[in-house]
Amino acid sequence: MRFEGTRNFVATEDLKVAVNAAVALERPLLIKGEPGTGKTVLAQEIAEALGRDLIAWHIKSTTKAQQGLYEYDAVARLRDSQLGDARVHDISNYIIKGKLWEAFEADTAPVLLIDEIDKADIEFPNDLLLELDRMEFHVYETSQTIRARQRPIIVITSNNEKELPDAFLRRCFFHYIKFPDRETMQRIVDVHYPGISHMLVHEALTSFFTLRDLPGLKKRPSTSEFLDWLKLLLAEEIGPEILRETNAAKLIPPLHGALLKTEQDVHLFERVAFLARRG
Amino acid sequence: MFLGFFLALRQAGVKASLREFLTLQQAMQAGLAGFDAEHFYFLARATLVKDERLLDKFDQVFAAHFKGVLGPAPSGPEAVEVHELPAEWLRALAEKLLTEAEKAEIEALGGFEALMETLRQRLAEQQGRHQGGSKWIGTAGTSPFGAQGYNPEGVRIGQEQSRHRRAVKLWDQRAFKNLAGDAELGTRNLQIALRRLRRFAREGAAQTLDLPGTIGATARNAGYLDLHLVPERHNAVKLLLLLDIGGSMDDHITLCAQLFTAVRSEFKHLKHLYFHNCPYERLFTDARMRPQDAIATHDVLHTYDHNWKLVIVGDAAMSPYELISPGGAVSYWNEESGQTWLGRLLAGFPKSVWLNPVPERHWVYAQTTRLISEQMEGRMFPLTLEGLDGATRTLAR
Ligand SMILES: Nc1ncnc2c1ncn2[C@@H]1O[C@H](COP(=O)(O)OP(=O)(O)OP(=O)(O)O)[C@@H](O)[C@H]1O
Ligand SMILES: [Mg+2]
Numbered sequence: 035m036r037f038e039g040t041r042n043f044v045a046t047e048d049l050k051v052a053v054n055a056a057v058a059l060e061r062p063l064l065i066k067g068e069p070g071t072g073k074t075v076l077a078q079e080i081a082e083a084l085g086r087d088l089i090a091w092h093i094k095s096t097t098k099a100q101q102g103l104y105e106y107d108a109v110a111r112l113r114d115s116q117l118g119d120a121r122v123h124d125i126s127n128y129i130i131k132g133k134l135w136e137a138f139e140a141d142t143a144p145v146l147l148i149d150e151i152d153k154a155d156i157e158f159p160n161d162l163l164l165e166l167d168r169m170e171f172h173v174y175e176t177s178q179t180i181r182a183r184q185r186p187i188i189v190i191t192s193n194n195e196k197e198l199p200d201a202f203l204r205r206c207f208f209h210y211i212k213f214p215d216r217e218t219m220q221r222i223v224d225v226h227y228p229g230i231s232h233m234l235v236h237e238a239l240t241s242f243f244t245l246r247d248l249p250g251l252k253k254r255p256s257t258s259e260f261l262d263w264l265k266l267l268l269a270e271e272i273g274p275e276i277l278r279e280t281n282a283a284k285l286i287p288p289l290h291g292a293l294l295k296t297e298q299d300v301h302l303f304e305r306v307a308f309l310a311r312r313g
Numbered sequence: 314m315f316l317g318f319f320l321a322l323r324q325a326g327v328k329a330s331l332r333e334f335l336t337l338q339q340a341m342q343a344g345l346a347g348f349d350a351e352h353f354y355f356l357a358r359a360t361l362v363k364d365e366r367l368l369d370k371f372d373q374v375f376a377a378h379f380k381g382v383l384g385p386a387p388s389g390p391e392a393v394e395v396h397e398l399p400a401e402w403l404r405a406l407a408e409k410l411l412t413e414a415e416k417a418e419i420e421a422l423g424g425f426e427a428l429m430e431t432l433r434q435r436l437a438e439q440q441g442r443h444q445g446g447s448k449w450i451g452t453a454g455t456s457p458f459g460a461q462g463y464n465p466e467g468v469r470i471g472q473e474q475s476r477h478r479r480a481v482k483l484w485d486q487r488a489f490k491n492l493a494g495d496a497e498l499g500t501r502n503l504q505i506a507l508r509r510l511r512r513f514a515r516e517g518a519a520q521t522l523d524l525p526g527t528i529g530a531t532a533r534n535a536g537y538l539d540l541h542l543v544p545e546r547h548n549a550v551k552l553l554l555l556l557d558i559g560g561s562m563d564d565h566i567t568l569c570a571q572l573f574t575a576v577r578s579e580f581k582h583l584k585h586l587y588f589h590n591c592p593y594e595r596l597f598t599d600a601r602m603r604p605q606d607a608i609a610t611h612d613v614l615h616t617y618d619h620n621w622k623l624v625i626v627g628d629a630a631m632s633p634y635e636l637i638s639p640g641g642a643v644s645y646w647n648e649e650s651g652q653t654w655l656g657r658l659l660a661g662f663p664k665s666v667w668l669n670p671v672p673e674r675h676w677v678y679a680q681t682t683r684l685i686s687e688q689m690e691g692r693m694f695p696l697t698l699e700g701l702d703g704a705t706r707t708l709a710r
Contacts, residue, residue: 052355055359106533108532200363
């Protein structure tokens, strides 16, 4: 079964090739790209397209690799022992399964999303190498070995906060989501707002890309901001002619707060626009 | 077999490993590239490049390597029978290209013999499929991919069958150019540069007793002592920073000094000293370089032993005599040449690098930059993210 995108998600040809390679050869797929370019939703869409469950593991700076396997809740056990609970004699009562364990146990191989792996400690990816390679791990407390019934489809996202170790990278397929061009963005809009006025989208895209190309922006607006902005435009019933006017007059577009998130960027736009109007 | 392509990639600095190369072959066998040249490009990219900064290089090598292939099918000696070669080329390839770590990894996979056996099987499979007329196999028993590149009969590049014909080939568009890592350090990259330096500082830190960890583990262990160790927060790395101050390089040098100062808390030992254009018998403890700030280079060599790592930051561009003749210094009379002093410093600090804020492509134009770069024996790095990576890696070795 091939991944071809879904009715909610526009997949470019290169993304499809990468996804299908990762699925077919059962290797993890590493996804990078600007914020808001669909890295996280991709895993969900792969799951939907291939009819698999999604198991999402969202990584924080404090997340440890071990937590993906299992945790031993020693505190609960200590408390139970104080209270004289009989459960205390069976250590397996205090073993809490992690996301990897869940994924290994599933009847049909699920999609396992390891989201924002770069948030964790630098050693994190290395600590998972063996488990992802062999698809098994050992539970010392109960002397069990947990083996994957089928290799899950693993999607890993990174925002580039940290470099990932080479040994880890060698095992993955890699895809960098290039920021969508106008045509792709048009298609993304179509899946989110079917039936939206093409005139409006046309003008909105012009405003958006002009704004995005402004050199020196602190935070360039991305796909998700553009979609939010369109929603606002629709809600406020701002028509294409208004956008056309602001574009032509080089004014800041209406409801720009959805696109420019910092004061500084708004000022920058206004300064550049001012100079452009004079010039 | 795309061996040539693989080698060209490695030469261009896209260090794809043998493992990834084999993965690509596996993916081709699985038919993941279909009939489409563009799909082959995507597949190769997803398999061989793991860093977006190298995507542009990949595109360039791809374009250069497969350009000629758009013409007629290679014949004669060009279309090499790859089937007979694997044992030799694999071994040669391994010797030439693999790092120790990669060699170890191959050992872990069962050693070269096992690897070659797998390869042989794959090739046999390919041969088998050939009889069945696999789409990857060209005519006359030739592998679809000669050692020189790829055979258009195996993959129909640029012909009508290609689903996505474009005036400009994708890989010629160089869509990832602005992600390339050789951009100079700007504010955007500063953050990342800082992180790299921090990481460098933390690498190889010593272990100390983790008291809370030990208490927790001991409690969990029903009161039996369970010692836990953690890496020490400060690294033992000792860095001696020599900064070229005064003149055109000030902005860059300041930037660089700031960079190192920002991570100062991470290093247990970080010392700044200053010089102008070239280090001679005196260095300065203050950027103003007043006479009272002077410190004899000999004293520096004796104060800081060879465990210190030396980072020199400067553009290495000056008049030749400033470097090669005694008395050539601009600000005072030096008994011995800059080259001699640099040599002493390098001998005193075996772990040393030179960071140069001037873009690398300009280095060849300044005679002294060339000379110093030679004297540094490949340890002069541009002040870019990539350069910083290379420098820290060299220092850590
Ligand atoms: N190709 C696409 N097709 C459809 N929707 C998309 C596409 N790309 C992005 N989106 C939309 O953009 C929004 C942001 O996506 P998502 O949260 O996955 O981004 P992200 O890359 O994970 O961002 P971050 O780096 O901030 O986590 C989602 O609402 C998603 O629906
Ligand atoms: Mg996300």
